[in-house]
Amino acid sequence: MPMHHASEILLSLFVIFVAAQIGAEIAQRLRLPGVVGEIAAGCAIGPSALGWVTPNEPLEVLSEIGVVLLLFAVGLETRLDDLKRVGRSAFLVGVLGVAVPFALGTLWAHGSGFAWDKSMFVAAAFVATSAGITARVLQELGALRRTESRVILGAAVIDDILAMLLLGVVVSLQGGGELQLGNLLVVLGEAVGFVAVIGWVGTRMMRRGSAWLDRPIHPLSPLTVVLALCLGLAFLSTEFGLAAIIGAFLAGMIASESRQRETLEHQTQPLLALMTPFFFVITGTKVDLALLGSREALLMLAVVTGIAIVSKLLGGFLGALGLGPRAATIVGMGMVPRGEVGVVIASLGLAAGVFTNQVYAVIVAMSLLTSMITPPALAWLLRRSPEPRVVPPS
Amino acid sequence: MPMHHASEILLSLFVIFVAAQIGAEIAQRLRLPGVVGEIAAGCAIGPSALGWVTPNEPLEVLSEIGVVLLLFAVGLETRLDDLKRVGRSAFLVGVLGVAVPFALGTLWAHGSGFAWDKSMFVAAAFVATSAGITARVLQELGALRRTESRVILGAAVIDDILAMLLLGVVVSLQGGGELQLGNLLVVLGEAVGFVAVIGWVGTRMMRRGSAWLDRPIHPLSPLTVVLALCLGLAFLSTEFGLAAIIGAFLAGMIASESRQRETLEHQTQPLLALMTPFFFVITGTKVDLALLGSREALLMLAVVTGIAIVSKLLGGFLGALGLGPRAATIVGMGMVPRGEVGVVIASLGLAAGVFTNQVYAVIVAMSLLTSMITPPALAWLLRRSPEPRVVPPS
Numbered sequence: 001m002p003m004h005h006a007s008e009i010l011l012s013l014f015v016i017f018v019a020a021q022i023g024a025e026i027a028q029r030l031r032l033p034g035v036v037g038e039i040a041a042g043c044a045i046g047p048s049a050l051g052w053v054t055p056n057e058p059l060e061v062l063s064e065i066g067v068v069l070l071l072f073a074v075g076l077e078t079r080l081d082d083l084k085r086v087g088r089s090a091f092l093v094g095v096l097g098v099a100v101p102f103a104l105g106t107l108w109a110h111g112s113g114f115a116w117d118k119s120m121f122v123a124a125a126f127v128a129t130s131a132g133i134t135a136r137v138l139q140e141l142g143a144l145r146r147t148e149s150r151v152i153l154g155a156a157v158i159d160d161i162l163a164m165l166l167l168g169v170v171v172s173l174q175g176g177g178e179l180q181l182g183n184l185l186v187v188l189g190e191a192v193g194f195v196a197v198i199g200w201v202g203t204r205m206m207r208r209g210s211a212w213l214d215r216p217i218h219p220l221s222p223l224t225v226v227l228a229l230c231l232g233l234a235f236l237s238t239e240f241g242l243a244a245i246i247g248a249f250l251a252g253m254i255a256s257e258s259r260q261r262e263t264l265e266h267q268t269q270p271l272l273a274l275m276t277p278f279f280f281v282i283t284g285t286k287v288d289l290a291l292l293g294s295r296e297a298l299l300m301l302a303v304v305t306g307i308a309i310v311s312k313l314l315g316g317f318l319g320a321l322g323l324g325p326r327a328a329t330i331v332g333m334g335m336v337p338r339g340e341v342g343v344v345i346a347s348l349g350l351a352a353g354v355f356t357n358q359v360y361a362v363i364v365a366m367s368l369l370t371s372m373i374t375p376p377a378l379a380w381l382l383r384r385s386p387e388p389r390v391v392p393p394s
Numbered sequence: 395m396p397m398h399h400a401s402e403i404l405l406s407l408f409v410i411f412v413a414a415q416i417g418a419e420i421a422q423r424l425r426l427p428g429v430v431g432e433i434a435a436g437c438a439i440g441p442s443a444l445g446w447v448t449p450n451e452p453l454e455v456l457s458e459i460g461v462v463l464l465l466f467a468v469g470l471e472t473r474l475d476d477l478k479r480v481g482r483s484a485f486l487v488g489v490l491g492v493a494v495p496f497a498l499g500t501l502w503a504h505g506s507g508f509a510w511d512k513s514m515f516v517a518a519a520f521v522a523t524s525a526g527i528t529a530r531v532l533q534e535l536g537a538l539r540r541t542e543s544r545v546i547l548g549a550a551v552i553d554d555i556l557a558m559l560l561l562g563v564v565v566s567l568q569g570g571g572e573l574q575l576g577n578l579l580v581v582l583g584e585a586v587g588f589v590a591v592i593g594w595v596g597t598r599m600m601r602r603g604s605a606w607l608d609r610p611i612h613p614l615s616p617l618t619v620v621l622a623l624c625l626g627l628a629f630l631s632t633e634f635g636l637a638a639i640i641g642a643f644l645a646g647m648i649a650s651e652s653r654q655r656e657t658l659e660h661q662t663q664p665l666l667a668l669m670t671p672f673f674f675v676i677t678g679t680k681v682d683l684a685l686l687g688s689r690e691a692l693l694m695l696a697v698v699t700g701i702a703i704v705s706k707l708l709g710g711f712l713g714a715l716g717l718g719p720r721a722a723t724i725v726g727m728g729m730v731p732r733g734e735v736g737v738v739i740a741s742l743g744l745a746a747g748v749f750t751n752q753v754y755a756v757i758v759a760m761s762l763l764t765s766m767i768t769p770p771a772l773a774w775l776l777r778r779s780p781e782p783r784v785v786p787p788s
Contacts, residue, residue: 007632009455010462014625021610021618028611058455061403068404216415217422220667224415227668231408238401267664273614274621274665 012053013062019045020277033375035136035280040372042284055285059278064244066272066279067132071245072230073268074135075252076261077144078153080203083253086150089331093151093319094158097335100315101126102166104307120170121354125346125363126308128163130339130371131156131245132279137375138334143382148327151320152334157246159335161191164241167345187241194240195250198233202254210258222260223267226251243341283339287368291361300358305366309373312336330381337374338367406447407456413439414671427769429530429674434766436678449679453672458638460666460673461526465639466624467662468529469646470655471538472547474597477647480544483725487545487713488552491729494709495520496560498701514564515748519740519757520702522557524733524765525550525639526673531769532728537776542721545714546728551640553729555585558635561739581635588634589644592627596648604652616654617661620645637735677733681762685755694752699760703767706730720779727775731768732761 019041027037045052053059083090105123106116114122131153138149165188172180213222230251237247255264291297316332323331346363349355355363413435421431439446447453477484499517500510508516525547532543559582566574607616624645631641649658685691710726717725740757743749749757 006458006638007629009458010625010629010632010638013459014622014629017618017625018622021612021622024612025610034612058452061452061456064400064403065407216419218415218418218428218667220663223664224411224667228408228412228415231404231411235401235404235408238404244400244404267667269614270617270661270664271668273612273618273661 009058012059015045015052016042016059016281017277020281023281024277033137033140033379035133035140036372036375038277038280039284039368042281043287043289044284045281046285046287048287048289053281053285055282059282062275062278063282064279066275066277068230068234068244068248069268069271070132070139070276070279071135071248072226072252072255073265073272074131074139074144074153075249075254076256076265076268077139078150078249078253079256080199080253082145082150083154086147086154089151089320089322090154091158091319092322093155093316093331093335094162096315096319097129097155097159097312097332098127098162098166098315100318101308101311104311108303108307117170117173118354120173121345121349121352122359122363124163124166124170125342125349126304126311126338126366127159127166128338128341128345129156129159129312129335130337130341130367131249132339133337133371133374134334134378136276136280137378138382141379141382146382147323148320148330148334148382151323151327151331153249155316155319155331155335157195157249160243160246160341161188161195163341164191167348171348191240191242194237194242195246198236198247198250199253202250203257206254206257210260213258213260220267222258222264226255226258226264229254283368283371286364288361288365291365297358297362301362301365301369304362305369308338308366308370309336312370326381326385330378330385333374333378333381336377337371339371342367403452406453409439409446410436410453410675411671414675417675418671427531427534427773429527429534430766430769432671432674433678433762436675437681437683438678439675440679440681442681442683447675447679449676453676456669456672457676458673460669460671462624462628462638462642463662463665464526464529464533464670464673465642466620466646466649467659467666468525468533468538468547469643469648470650470659470662471533472544472643472647473650474593474647476539476544477548480541480548483545483714483716484548485552485713486716487549487710487725487729488556490713491523491549491553491706491709491726492521492556492560494712495702495705498705502697502701511564511567512748514567515739515743515746516753516757518557518560518564519736519743520698520705520732520760521553521560522732522735522739523550523553523706523729524637524731524735524761525643526733527731527765527768528728528772530670530674531772532776535773535776540776541717542714542724542728542776545717545721545725547643549710549713549725549729551589551643554637554640554735555582555589557735558585561742562635565742585634585636588631588636589640592630592641592644593647596644597651600648600651604654607652607654614661616652616658620649620652620658623648677762677765680758682755682759685759691752691756695756695759695763698756699763702732702760702764703730706764720775724772724775724779727768727772730771731765733765736761 020038023037023041024034028034047054102123105126106119109119109122138144143149213225218224230248233247233251234244238244312335313332316335317328320328320331343364346360350360414432417431417435418428422428441448496517499520500513503513503516532538537543607619612618624642627641627645628638632638706729707726710729711722714722714725737758740754744754
């Protein structure tokens with residue numbers, strides 16, 4: 001790497017890392033989750049404010065590694081059996097958490113003048129929950145073992161599968177295309193099969209015995225082996241049309257069945273300390289503050305964000321009502337953050353000429369706003385709700 | 395990041411990481427340092443063999459972070475006082491380790507038909523030692539506390555300063571340019587000043603008290619603070635014309651004066667396990683095996699590599715002779731690897747039309763060959779030489 005360039009990228013890394021630490025510190029002193037501070041720091045140093053850091057390809061890759069490691073660590077604190085116990089609730093939350101936002105999003109888009117097929121495309125960008133933000137809040141508050149957390153994590157997997165299917169449907173509907181039900185079933189089967197086979201076979205194999213994890217000469221061999229598994233499954237899940245974090249989460253869940261689980265949890269902490277700030281700060285740098293200048297756009301953003309929050313909260317709430325209204329509210333809130341997947345769908349819509357630039361910018365801003373609103377709201381809800389010590393069967 | 399792209403980069407990360415583990419495992423079972431296996435693995439999966447991975451910008455950045463963290467960890471195991479004790483030897487090794495390769499390199503280049511000014515440019519690419527490879531071998535063998543290791547690390551800092559100056563000299567001499575002695579003195583003063591001030595003030599401040607490292611709320615706060623220091627000094631040292639790893643090494647040395655040193659060493663291990671494979675594998679992917687096809691190039695490569703090894707070994711040996719011939723041989727061998735700096739100088743020479751493509755390729759290959767030859771040779775020398783328990787004053 002030419003030296004001058006190395007210098008530039010090192011400066012970016014330094015600025016991002018320090019901004020994240022300062023942001024998290026301030027947020028936590030204000031009794032907010034640290035992640036809020038990290039995203040806000042990104043917003044401050046990003047192109048639309050101070051302009052010290054502009055997202056580029058290497059930073060995107062670091063950010064991706066950061067969120068992959070985060071979901072791996074979350075998986076490491078999750079047992080398959082615990083997920084199974086909340087399976088029914090998680091399934092309902094996943095399904096309703098997709099159906100309600102999609103329905104409300106379609107109605108809003110049609111009401112704003114889009115044709116039905118295009119309205120469904122717009123609505124598809126409303127759907128996908130991004131588990132990264134919620135997972136980080138739950139982890140920060142030590143709440144990963146609560147029933148609500150397990151429902152959220154299980155639902156996030158189902159949500160991701162459904163969002164991917166929905167995208168397939170709306171893309172094929174554009175321009176009067178015909179819906180290929182057979183293809184969709186194949187896609188659904190592959191995704192469900194991937195998650196089920198990896199989750200089930202992987203955890204089984206790990207339970208049988210994990211002595212082989214220690215076999216390599218490398219002094220940190222259990223860690224290096226499971227990191228390889230994490231990267232491998234993250235890649236594989238993208239090949240099945242799912243988000244990389246789903247594979248990383250599965251890898252963590254598999255590793256959590258090993259005897260070395262505690263060592264692994266311990267060794268993963270420094271990796272998170274180094275890498276996750278890149279994800280949250282880079283997320284923040286993408287907020288386009290200029291958008292807040294036009295009153296029309298601001299209004300549209302308020303409406304879209306409102307629909308996005310209310311619809312997801314409602315879907316999640318209804319799905320988890322079996323756990324009682326308080327827990328259901330926590331679950332609903334945990335499903336609110338939208339992330340990259342919504343942005344990716346919006347980019348597709350922009351490229352296909354379905355959206356205007358403004359609708360695109362509003363959807364991106366909505367994704368980020370939901371990510372910024374969730375952490376304090378979720379922390380508040382969790383703190384005032386008593387922690388159930390036992391996981392009840394659902 | 396578009397999903398398809400995320401998929402591609404995740405596959406590269408997975409392939410690189412797994413190749414590194416397999417390579418290291420095989421090398422260690424053959425009683426070779428793991429790093430040899432990682433470089434060889436890179437060579438195997440790189441463009442000139444299997445072609446599974448091609449270096450690109452994100453991978454270069456990961457590789458840079460990897461070597462920066464490695465030198466930070468090495469600094470963490472190094473005390474300033476121990477370096478001072480070997481100061482005279484380190485200084486001599488640094489100076490002679492630059493002078494001898496530069497002199498022999500200039501003679502060879504002139505003998506091969508280059509004009510004197512261009513010969514000095516070629517020779518400049520022979521000079522700079524890259525501490526990364528040696529540091530890794532010393533760390534793998536648990537030899538970082540040996541006197542020879544301290545001499546090598548101290549000499550690497552001096553070597554880097556001198557190499558930077560030399561580059562300034564030869565560039566200004568091209569095309570009959572005039573040597574600006576004043577400018578060079580300023581450059582020298584800045585670099586020496588940077589290292590001295592940061593090294594001296596930093597370690598002093600840390601010795602006075604390191605309780606402030608624990609003050610942030612972050613549960614891993616000593617680590618996050620020193621990682622910020624590491625990135626910051628890595629950046630700063632590039633601003634002073636030095637390699638990023640010099641700043642990272644200083645940051646580690648400063649952190650080694652803190653009370654939390656052992657915790658930090660412990661927490662740095664997983665970071666190295668994740669990131670350093672990228673440095674060594676990416677280094678390996680740059681070996682151009684096609685070069686070995688032409689007999690003429692192969693001969694030139696053998697001669698250039700021979701000169702590079704013998705001259706550095708001789709310079710280091712003479713400089714460290716005060717420690718006895720065995721220790722001096724270890725020090726000389728430890729200085730042999732050339733790295734990015736030589737490649738950067740060669741790129742400059744290529745861009746300035748001083749070198750042909752072939753000379754460029756040969757110099758790049760020489761850098762890599764020295765990096766591959768050093769680990770087994772150094773490991774062999776260290777194993778057969780008894781380890782002195784006390785660091786003698788130099």
